[in-house]
Amino acid sequence: MDYTKLIQAMQDRRPGAMEEVQTAFTPMLRYIIAPILPDTRDAEECLSDVLLQAWNTIASYDPARASLSTWLTHLARNAALNRRRSNQRRRESTALDETVPDSREDPEQSFLKAEQAQALWAAVGRLRWLDQQLFLRKYYYYQLTAQIAAELGLTVRAVEGRLYRIRRRLQRELGGVYHG
Template identity: 70%
Template sequence: MGRWSNSRRRTHIITPILPDERDREECLSDVLLRVWDSIGTFDPGRTALTTWLTHLARNAALNRRRGNEHRREGGTLDEAMPDAADGPEQSLLKAEAARVLWAAVERLGRRDRELFLRKYYYYQPTAQIAAESGLTVRAVEGKLYRIRKHLQSELGGVFHG
């Protein structure tokens, strides 16, 4: 876990989602606990350990952010308010759309796929992506624009990244 746990890698995943240092530290603790509890589910035949850890970190950060937003909004449940969760049909449609998008992203070239994931999966700011990739902000924005247009074309106009 040495390479994944270094501060640059941790910052690369969690900071764009959780700007507060305390939230990031608590999130990292959540991730470590999750790893401890679920290491038995890790399948090295399906994915690399760093990929699995990255997904755990991203999901933990998103969950913490959602929890923070819920607490800021008052966090009370109104029983008269309808459940906002999707029904089975809507969930199935969303899952299929996500599968199709992921397949299209997998077909991108390595650099384009990395840019797309850094911006839209890891929520990294364009300036950070530019600085770490040796490109200008304008160049990154242009590449992301072309990637989105390519995905829209490939997916028949259904992608609105």
């Protein structure tokens, strides 16, 4: 679908553009956010954040790099993960005392992580199409195994079996590069 006019309308801050984006993409954004944030209130707040972020950062969107839906998906996935992490931190901070060391990454750690990610995605790129889909859905979009199975017309056992084989293969190919 061609969203050039819609993107232009958003960049020009035309009235009604945001409503149009909302109507067209809310189901998709909900679909992406729901597995990461199972709590409905959290998910709705996150959805509002994503739409606001899309409105504020549309100027930085480059249609040559990704389609509008891919860009929005990326925003939604990251926003949902950030919210989930902050929720987790909030829960942990009430449970643990303040002697826990700071978990923020230093530049060296960030560099290592980027290298690991590159190796991981290169290995994923060598998987078959269906296995790539399974990996993305499970570990990138955090979808439940039952949802993946039903949407791809597979049994839960078949998905679990395939994921197990994918993990073994990735472990073999990465050879200890990826430590999480």
